[in-house]
Amino acid sequence: ADAIMKLLEESVYSIPGRGTVVTGRLERGKLKKGSDCEFIGHNKTIKSTVTGVEMFHQILEEAQAGDQLGALVRGVKRDDVRRGMVMCKPGSIKAQDHVEAQVYILSKEEGGRQKPFTSYIQLQMFSRTWDVATQVIIPDKEMVMPGEDTK
The missing domain is CATH 2.40.30.10 (Translation factors)
Structure with a gap:
């Protein structure tokens, strides 16, 4: 089975006439144009849809785990999301407020x-x-x- 998509967000850009682009490395899974997604972190969850995927100025149909990419997302303002949030398949990740570690x-x-x-x-x-x-x-x-x- 395919791994569930997870991207660690590094930066957010607003592109006039296009929308909001989030950048980061795809940690696992695949990311396709048209995929539903959600952003989790900083005490909020925001739902969206990926309307475009690019890597090094090349338009992709699908990104793979390990790719450093930019994802154009629908209905998300630049100030809604920020570095440190996780972009993932809806419902696949839950924010936590406790960590146990050695x-x-x-x-x-x-x-x-x-x-x-x-x-x-x-x-x-x-x-x-x-x-x-x-x-x-x-x-x-x-x-x-x-x-x-x-x-």
Whole structure:
């Protein structure tokens, strides 16, 4: 079976007379002209339809996973979508507000932290094309030292 389409949005452009173009790398699946899609992220979900697909100024009928592309989308204003949102098949991805992870905290010598931290510290989390302020909860320790692993 084909993978479900997912594009990580990098930029958004408004082209006079044409509409809004979102650019990014197609992570998985295929993207075709006429495909329904939705944009998820930044506390919103926006439905649209792809009206054109281009890669390096070449019009495509279909883009494949790994392609760096621009997708012309219907009924979406430039300010409606922004970097970090995910463009996907409608209903295929759900936004989350909690993440559980196993992490290693870099030491000062490795280019990381100098001081330990405790639960409820505010940190910036980065992932591919987005970043967000987060609150970290450490379930099984009082504090984490630089150079340690934690959950």
